[in-house]
Amino acid sequence: xxxxxxxxxxxxxxxxxxxxxxxxxxxxxxxxxxxxxxxxxxxxxxxxxxxxxxxxxxxxxxxxxxxxxxxxxxxxxxxxxxxxxxxxxxxxxxxxxxxxxxxxxxxxxxxxxxxxxxxxxxxxxxxxxxxxxxxxxxxxxxxxxxxxxxxxxxxxxxxxxxxxxxxxxxxxxxxxxxxxxxxxxxxxxxxxxxxxxxxxxxxxxxxxxxxxxxxxxxxxxxxxxxxxxxxxxxxxxxxxxxxxxxxxxxxxxxxxxxxxxxxxxxxxxxxxxxxxxxxxxxxxxxxxxxxxxxxxxxxxxxxxxxxxxxxxxxxxxxxxxxxxxxxxxxxxxxxxxxxxxxxxxxxxxxxxxxxxxxxxxxxxxxxxxxxxxxxxxxxxxxxxxxxxxxxxxxxxxxxxxxxxxxxxx
Amino acid sequence: xxxxxxxxxxxxxxxxxxxxxxxxxxxxxxxxxxxxxxxxxxxxxxxxxxxxxxxxxxxxxxxxxxxxxxxxxxxxxxxxxxxxxxxxxxxxxxxxxxxxxxxxxxxxxxxxxxxxxxxxxxxxxxxxxxxxxxxxxxxxxxxxxxxxxxxxxxxxxxxxxxxxxxxxxxxxxxxxxxxxxxxxxxxxxxxxxxxxxxxxxxxxxxxxxxxxxxxxxxxxxxxxxxxxxxxxxxxxxxxxxxxxxxxxxxxxxxxxxxxxxxxxxxxxxxxxxxxxxxxxxxxxxxxxxxxxxxxxxxxxxxxxxxxxxxxxxxxxxxxxxxxxxxxxxxxxxxxxxxxxxxxxxxxxxxxxxxxxxxxxxxxxxxxxxxxxxxxxxxxxxxxxxxxxxxxxxxxxxxxxxxxxxxxxx
Numbered sequence: 001x002x003x004x005x006x007x008x009x010x011x012x013x014x015x016x017x018x019x020x021x022x023x024x025x026x027x028x029x030x031x032x033x034x035x036x037x038x039x040x041x042x043x044x045x046x047x048x049x050x051x052x053x054x055x056x057x058x059x060x061x062x063x064x065x066x067x068x069x070x071x072x073x074x075x076x077x078x079x080x081x082x083x084x085x086x087x088x089x090x091x092x093x094x095x096x097x098x099x100x101x102x103x104x105x106x107x108x109x110x111x112x113x114x115x116x117x118x119x120x121x122x123x124x125x126x127x128x129x130x131x132x133x134x135x136x137x138x139x140x141x142x143x144x145x146x147x148x149x150x151x152x153x154x155x156x157x158x159x160x161x162x163x164x165x166x167x168x169x170x171x172x173x174x175x176x177x178x179x180x181x182x183x184x185x186x187x188x189x190x191x192x193x194x195x196x197x198x199x200x201x202x203x204x205x206x207x208x209x210x211x212x213x214x215x216x217x218x219x220x221x222x223x224x225x226x227x228x229x230x231x232x233x234x235x236x237x238x239x240x241x242x243x244x245x246x247x248x249x250x251x252x253x254x255x256x257x258x259x260x261x262x263x264x265x266x267x268x269x270x271x272x273x274x275x276x277x278x279x280x281x282x283x284x285x286x287x288x289x290x291x292x293x294x295x296x297x298x299x300x301x302x303x304x305x306x307x308x309x310x311x312x313x314x315x316x317x318x319x320x321x322x323x324x325x326x327x328x329x330x331x332x333x334x335x336x337x338x339x340x341x342x343x344x345x346x347x348x349x350x351x352x353x354x355x356x357x358x359x360x361x362x363x364x365x366x367x368x369x370x371x372x373x374x375x376x377x378x379x380x381x382x383x384x385x386x387x388x389x390x391x392x393x394x395x396x397x398x399x400x401x402x403x404x405x406x407x408x409x
Numbered sequence: 410x411x412x413x414x415x416x417x418x419x420x421x422x423x424x425x426x427x428x429x430x431x432x433x434x435x436x437x438x439x440x441x442x443x444x445x446x447x448x449x450x451x452x453x454x455x456x457x458x459x460x461x462x463x464x465x466x467x468x469x470x471x472x473x474x475x476x477x478x479x480x481x482x483x484x485x486x487x488x489x490x491x492x493x494x495x496x497x498x499x500x501x502x503x504x505x506x507x508x509x510x511x512x513x514x515x516x517x518x519x520x521x522x523x524x525x526x527x528x529x530x531x532x533x534x535x536x537x538x539x540x541x542x543x544x545x546x547x548x549x550x551x552x553x554x555x556x557x558x559x560x561x562x563x564x565x566x567x568x569x570x571x572x573x574x575x576x577x578x579x580x581x582x583x584x585x586x587x588x589x590x591x592x593x594x595x596x597x598x599x600x601x602x603x604x605x606x607x608x609x610x611x612x613x614x615x616x617x618x619x620x621x622x623x624x625x626x627x628x629x630x631x632x633x634x635x636x637x638x639x640x641x642x643x644x645x646x647x648x649x650x651x652x653x654x655x656x657x658x659x660x661x662x663x664x665x666x667x668x669x670x671x672x673x674x675x676x677x678x679x680x681x682x683x684x685x686x687x688x689x690x691x692x693x694x695x696x697x698x699x700x701x702x703x704x705x706x707x708x709x710x711x712x713x714x715x716x717x718x719x720x721x722x723x724x725x726x727x728x729x730x731x732x733x734x735x736x737x738x739x740x741x742x743x744x745x746x747x748x749x750x751x752x753x754x755x756x757x758x759x760x761x762x763x764x765x766x767x768x769x770x771x772x773x774x775x776x777x778x779x780x781x782x783x784x785x786x787x788x789x790x791x792x793x794x795x796x797x798x799x800x801x802x803x804x805x806x807x808x809x810x811x812x813x814x815x816x817x818x
Contacts, residue, residue: 016462016465016466050487053425053487053491054491054494056425057425057491057494057495057498058498059494059495059497059498063497064494064497066504066505067490067491067493067494067497067504067505068490068494070486070489070490070493070505070507071486071487071490071491071494073486074483074486074487077479077480077482077483077486078459078462078480078483080479081476081477081479081480082462082463082466082476082480084476084479085463085466085468085473085476085477085480086466086468088468088472088473088476089466089467089468095475095476096475096476096479098479098556100509100554101554101555145509145510146510147507
């Protein structure tokens, strides 16, 4: 018999009516002879409500992590009970499981724990009894039975990890979109839902801000070779299958999608002495301030001095400029310049590996629209450029058409 | 070092401000050199909110009990985390515990489980570390780690059970009243807060509808001889100490309090043949319909026939009349009469044992006000009478004064 893990996110379980919809979907799957293990998130804005309680308390610090986890984990627990009851009401045997009951063992890093081991005994027994185990996502327990949570995207990670240890045929992630798109359909009307995607492509898209799947869950799936399918819990569709490159029957298109991030900022330190260790002198204090740096570009030195540019998220821009102005004095740099009206745009696709011309074609398309490229960074399956934010929509639309990503018909 | 278990009910933790108040109270206790184990209920109307979710699902039946417990138990869990964080924020080491983490082992009777065993290891370790364990009331786990809840008054039971196994000096139950009163102060302005009370008296008062403490918790405390103190979390006062009769230094007053229950109804089957088994023929079908019967009176038979009267709660009145009319035909009774405008009133006091005249005095006082007594039932420390509901307030006030229960000064 085949087995799937179905994960339902917060928007899919936000009311009792939504939960009934989920229950019917699980029952339909079972009618096809497929056993189901369900993983659920907290209802709609329940996590926000609990977060807000903690925020109002105005507590912080690592020693609060244990209690934050005790608080947050109740959100998923409520959903498991309600879904299990709804399934039973509709005649389908079901039983709720907290992370601790399964047991999903994690390390003790509260609020961002990592799964170390999953006991499959009880879940396999339930499946054997034709019962649907409804597991609370996002949570586990450490060795001392302390409740832990897995951090952002945690329920996706729970689902993929369960699919791995249960050797499920597929891990289905139900969301409020019909799958992974070639680009954000809110910007580009002709954006297309992709049938398939490789783990690597999904990883690049996820790290570039696609909110469909969390990076950690994709990494996990890739490591254990668990096919993930992203689908909508609101419509019937096949969604997007994310799997190994070698499992894809057809040749992949050169480009699978275009990701972009607004809210970026760029800072440049001009006239830096080109000596070893200078980069760490600049980036060290930035990292100490917990500012995440994305793209980094250093020009080749001409006259023993160089320009050093990197991007940060726009909310960190002011602080980064302040830190750099102080550093510039110390290291004798000429000037610090910043620009917080930029955006990042990336082409992603495994087909790119064998097609050297992708970058050239990309630059040509942008240039034809007189869009200036401010920074470039490439990886094996991705080309990212920084442009002025005002050109972002034009750039995405033109590239989407130029690389044949538009919907046909 | 001395140790107390402090239990805070729903009204005492209904907002974050209330929770901070509770935290400060715990810290004040610790400053006196007394170690504290806290037991908490769900915040204000959180249990109602969760109950409502289950109600909206419209599920029932024993097989849902497991999931109901998973759902309801989240309420207390949220409070434990918030109180532990608040304590830490105020500089007091604290750690939350679910029933399962303690571990409070119960039977598997979901929604009304009974505690069978409590592991004190982790709690004693926390106390040894000068840390306040904040335990979720109302919940436990069965042998298979399934979450269970203890039913109504469950958090009180948790507190008393913990006090017993930890050999605490006292179990303090914090509520929104300053203690146990001689009668309901909302009806009788001169009602007085009692300093002390015996377990037996408290049991009678609790079973007669005093909502301060649940019968089960009192039974538990009585069995393990754990002194309970009922106090207010809103005012500073000594509250009411409930303990063993032999531990009370002074002689107890004859009457400690007057309890009453409105919403009662009385049904009488007239002209029943006085043969063995007739009572069970009448009460059997009533009990099968899950109707609880309180007082039962059967008159001495005169002419081989007898009248059989009992009281039920007013909400069960119509159903009880219907059942009895059917039975009356079968057993050849003459008539069924009912009255749903009655109330029950009880005098409670251990001093009553040695004072034969209490009943006589009670009847005299009522008769002086021309209040007709419809039924009488007595126990060692209690006399209950049924009267017309319209006379209830007059009866309580007159008896309160007549038995010297009024506040002085």
